Amino acid sequence: MKKTVGIIGGTGNIGEGLARRICLGEKFDVIIGSRESEKACVAADGVVCALNERKCTATTCSGTTNADVCCADVIIISLPFERVQSTIESIGKSVFENKIVISLINPMIRNPKEKYFLPDAPAEGSAALAIQKMLPASTKLIAAFNNVAANKWMELDEALDYSVAVCGDDAEAKKTVMELVGSVSKLKPLDAGPLAMTKVVEGITPLVITIAMRNGLKDVGVYFK
Amino acid sequence: MKKTVGIIGGTGNIGEGLARRICLGEKFDVIIGSRESEKACVAADGVVCALNERKCTATTCSGTTNADVCCADVIIISLPFERVQSTIESIGKSVFENKIVISLINPMIRNPKEKYFLPDAPAEGSAALAIQKMLPASTKLIAAFNNVAANKWMELDEALDYSVAVCGDDAEAKKTVMELVGSVSKLKPLDAGPLAMTKVVEGITPLVITIAMRNGLKDVGVYFK
Numbered sequence: 085m086k087k088t089v090g091i092i093g094g095t096g097n098i099g100e101g102l103a104r105r106i107c108l109g110e111k112f113d114v115i116i117g118s119r120e121s122e123k124a125c126v127a128a129d130g131v132v133c134a135l136n137e138r139k140c141t142a143t144t145c146s147g148t149t150n151a152d153v154c155c156a157d158v159i160i161i162s163l164p165f166e167r168v169q170s171t172i173e174s175i176g177k178s179v180f181e182n183k184i185v186i187s188l189i190n191p192m193i194r195n196p197k198e199k200y201f202l203p204d205a206p207a208e209g210s211a212a213l214a215i216q217k218m219l220p221a222s223t224k225l226i227a228a229f230n231n232v233a234a235n236k237w238m239e240l241d242e243a244l245d246y247s248v249a250v251c252g253d254d255a256e257a258k259k260t261v262m263e264l265v266g267s268v269s270k271l272k273p274l275d276a277g278p279l280a281m282t283k284v285v286e287g288i289t290p291l292v293i294t295i296a297m298r299n300g301l302k303d304v305g306v307y308f309k
Numbered sequence: 310m311k312k313t314v315g316i317i318g319g320t321g322n323i324g325e326g327l328a329r330r331i332c333l334g335e336k337f338d339v340i341i342g343s344r345e346s347e348k349a350c351v352a353a354d355g356v357v358c359a360l361n362e363r364k365c366t367a368t369t370c371s372g373t374t375n376a377d378v379c380c381a382d383v384i385i386i387s388l389p390f391e392r393v394q395s396t397i398e399s400i401g402k403s404v405f406e407n408k409i410v411i412s413l414i415n416p417m418i419r420n421p422k423e424k425y426f427l428p429d430a431p432a433e434g435s436a437a438l439a440i441q442k443m444l445p446a447s448t449k450l451i452a453a454f455n456n457v458a459a460n461k462w463m464e465l466d467e468a469l470d471y472s473v474a475v476c477g478d479d480a481e482a483k484k485t486v487m488e489l490v491g492s493v494s495k496l497k498p499l500d501a502g503p504l505a506m507t508k509v510v511e512g513i514t515p516l517v518i519t520i521a522m523r524n525g526l527k528d529v530g531v532y533f534k
Contacts, residue, residue: 200502203509249516275523276516277425284428284516287509291474291501295533298500307532308520 086143089264090115090153092171093163095127098188101237102162102229103131103145108240109267110142117153124148134240151175158264160186160229165211172218180223184257186264187212187282188229190289199297201290210282212251224257226250227282228265228273231289231306244269246305249276249285274308311368314489315340315378316385317396320352323413324387326462327454328356328370333465334492335367342378349373359465376400383489385411385454390436397443405448409482411489412437412507413454415514424522426515435507437476449482451475452507453490453498456514456531469494471530474501474510499533 089106091099094116103114114131118124124147131145150171153159159180163171168189172180189211191204208214212227219225228250236244248265250273252258258275265273276285288306296304314331316324319341328339339356343349349372356370375396378384384405388396393414397405414436416429433439437452444450453475461469473490475498477483483500490498501510513531521529 200506202502202505249520274520277427277519277523280427281425281516281519284509284512287512291506291509292533294502294506295474295499298502301534304533307534308517308529309526309532 086111086113087158087260088113088115088156089158089160090117090156091160091162092117092150092153093161094118094153095123096162098234098237099162100127100130102160103127104134104240105237105244105268106264107131107135107143107145108138108140109269110140111267112264113143114145115153115156116145116147117150118147119150121147121149151179154179154183158184158186158260160188161215162188165189165191168215169218177218177220180219182222184224184226184260185219186229186261187215187225187227189215190230190286192290196297200294203287203290205283205286209280210286212279212282212286216279224252224254225279226252226254226257226261227279227285228261230285231292232271233303233305236303244271247272247274247308249274249281249308251276251279251281251285253279311336311338312383312485313338313340313381314383314385315342315381316387317342317375317378318386318388319343319378320348321387323459323462325352325355327385327387328352329359329465330462330469330493331489332356332360332368332370333363333365334494335365336492337489338368339370340378340381341370341372342375343372344375346372346374346377376404379404379408383409383411383485385413386440387413390414390416393440394443402443402445405444407447409449409451409485410444411454411486412440412450412452414440415455415511417515421522425519428512428515430508430511434505435511437504437507437511441504449477449479450504451477451479451482451486452504452510453486455510456517457496458528458530461528469496472497472499472533474499474506474533476501476504476506476510478504
């Protein structure tokens with residue numbers, strides 16, 4: 085049986101693109117979560133259409149509430165950082181016991197007028213390190229997908245060929261997440277060390293946005309090679 | 310007349326490689342600095358030999374004390390972070406008034422046994438932000454060259470084709486430093502925004518070292534494109 089990926093905040097821009105890309109990889113089934121399950125079902129129908137158009141029959145996508153996606157083998161939190169704490173509380177912290185949870189969140193200070201974005205890390209040093217504190221000690225929190233350009237997820241005809249730094253402190257969970265990353269388009273998963281490395285990795289997104297704005301480049305990605 | 314680049318700590322591993330690479334670019338002359346000027350002269354002789362071997366006659370390299378390299382148009386501080394404060398004090402802070410100064414320093418916690426390096430930023434958020442405080446307000450501090458693999462500088466037969474994030478708050482000084490970066494091998498200078506972006510950029514070096522160690526890769530570099 086295929087492993088399932090549940091996406092909390094799966095009707096957001098990144099969440100919906102992620103759902104499509106993961107299903108198209110045909111290695112993982114996806115459950116889209118939202119505050120309202122109807123909204124999640126509509127998004128899932130969109131994914132199913134995209135799969136049918138591309139004759140991908142190996143995977144399925146369904147929609148439900150943010151709480152109910154947590155039955156999945158891997159849970160992705162695709163929310164603005166400000167909404168993570170309240171969402172975890174409303175779902176109930178204990179639901180996350182022993183779960184593999186992925187954070188792709190990069191808190192940023194946006195200053196497009198002065199042509200720069202900067203990281204806006206919480207006191208813990210990164211969003212991932214702060215989220216780890218919000219979850220049970222048994223949760224295996226892994227950071228991945230942080231630096232994929234948000235607007236690229238939905239452009240299904242374009243391959244994603246970026247390097248993806250995967251950070252976390254549980255080797256087994258990291259392996260599963262690296263398999264997930266490797267199933268998506270042409271993304272290249274790289275073990276980037278402990279969760280503490282998110283202090284760097286989350287900052288790379290504001291860095292690449294700044295580089296794009298200041299050097300007249302479009303859709304800058306990061307490659308480690 | 311060519312602009313000159315003075316390298317404080319120019320007899321270190323990176324400093325000497327930098328001197329060679331900059332001279333080979335034939336756009337800037339180089340003055341190598343060291344605590345002992347004899348040591349700097351020996352290093353400069355080495356650079357001149359390398360230039361002669363490659364029939365590069367457009368640039369020159371000489372050696373002197375760390376204090377005396379500060380007459381150069383652009384000063385690179387190529388020292389371990391721990392030695393910067395005392396070196397600036399012994400040279401005299403006022404020497405740096407209105408100067409363009411480059412930091413390429415990345416403070417790191419090294420844990421090769423556990424296969425990771427992590428950034429070890431001072432309270433200011435980065436080495437560059439801390440060094441800015443050690444210098445006069447009129448000094449134009451720019452960060453550049455941070456993520457070029459240290460062992461690559463001296464391998465002159467290998468091209469350096471990495472992206473180089475250039476961070477700083479003075480547009481004119483940044484332009485000069487981008488010209489310098491662009492004169493070295495195939496390095497690609499990119500305006501990476503304000504000096505505060507060094508919080509991210511300095512961390513990329515421990516990140517790429519960690520990625521190399523954990524993924525069986527050699528000489529990992531970073532590319533923004």
